[in-house]
Every structure is written in C-alpha cells, then in structure tokens.
Amino acid sequence: MQKEITADELAERIAILKRFRELLEQQKAKFQEYLNMLELQENKITEDDTASIIAHANIEEQIVSSINSLQKVIIPMQKLYESANSKSEPIAKLQQELSGLRTKVIAQNEKNQQLLKKRMADLRKEIFSIKNPYKSNQSVYAEQAKTGNLVHIEA
Numbered sequence: 001m002q003k004e005i006t007a008d009e010l011a012e013r014i015a016i017l018k019r020f021r022e023l024l025e026q027q028k029a030k031f032q033e034y035l036n037m038l039e040l041q042e043n044k045i046t047e048d049d050t051a052s053i054i055a056h057a058n059i060e061e062q063i064v065s066s067i068n069s070l071q072k073v074i075i076p077m078q079k080l081y082e083s084a085n086s087k088s089e090p091i092a093k094l095q096q097e098l099s100g101l102r103t104k105v106i107a108q109n110e111k112n113q114q115l116l117k118k119r120m121a122d123l124r125k126e127i128f129s130i131k132n133p134y135k136s137n138q139s140v141y142a143e144q145a146k147t148g149n150l151v152h153i154e155a
C-alpha cells in the first residue's frame with residue numbers, strides 16, 4: 001500500500017528533482033567541455049605546440065576545479081533525491097550519459113598522458129644526442145696558445 005504524500009512533500013520532491021537534474025546537466029556540460037579540451041590538446045601535442053599545450057593545461061585545471069565543486073554539491077543532492085524515494089527515468093538516463101562521458105574523459109586523458117610521455121622521452125633522447133663542442137674545454141678561450149705565467153716587472 002502506497003503512502004499518500006502531501007502537497008508540500010510533493011513540491012519538495014519536485015524541487016529536489018529539478019535541482020538535481022540541473023546540477024547533473026551542468027556537470028555533463030563541463031565533462032563535455034573537458035573532453036573537447038583534451039581532444040584539442042591531443043592535436044597540439046602531436047603538433048609540438050608547447051604554448052598551446054600550456055594554455056590547455058591551465059584551462060583544464062579550471063574545468064576540473066569546476067567539476068569538483070559541482071560534484072561536492074551533487075553528492076548531497078543525490079542523497080536527498082534518493083531519500084525522497086523518487087524514481088525518475090530522465091535522471092537515470094542523465095546519470096548513465098554522465099558516466100559514459102566520464103569514461104571517455106578518462107580514456108582521452110590517459111591517451112594524452114601517453115603522448116606527452118612519449119614526446120618527453122623523444123626530447124630527452126634529442127637533448128642527450130646533442131654534442132656540446134665545449135664539453136672537454138673548461139673555457140671558451142682554452143683553445144688559445146698558452147703563454148708564460150710569470151710577468152716580469154721592472155721599476
């Protein structure tokens with residue numbers, strides 16, 4: 001037998017559901033933005049555009065920070081949503097989409113990390129292969145003919 005709910009309880013459940021859905025949609029948009037940023041970053045890594053890679057990393061930090069702050073709000077909202085005993089199909093679908101998007105973001109992030117590691121290894125090899133012409137000399141002027149050490153001064 002189902003319990004009858006009051007108009008106030010119904011209004012509260014509706015408000016919780018709307019706010020929870022809104023937060024999930026915001027988080028989904030942020031994850032989509034982050035995924036797009038990671039895909040752009042992948043292109044910049046392959047093009048060796050270091051200035052853009054740095055700019056993308058800074059933007060990424062802001063997006064991740066935004067996602068984390070949204071997550072801090074979503075967790076208590078989800079508990080409220082579950083305690084209200086609401087079963088909403090659109091919310092479940094939105095959570096599945098968000099989960100799928102999160103998986104794509106993680107995969108793209110790992111791919112970018114591997115590309116960066118490979119690029120860094122290539123750069124290390126390149127640096128070690130550079131021959132320093134002054135390596136054996138202690139000074140730029142060491143190749144000049146050496147003259148006497150003593151100076152004879154007459155007064």
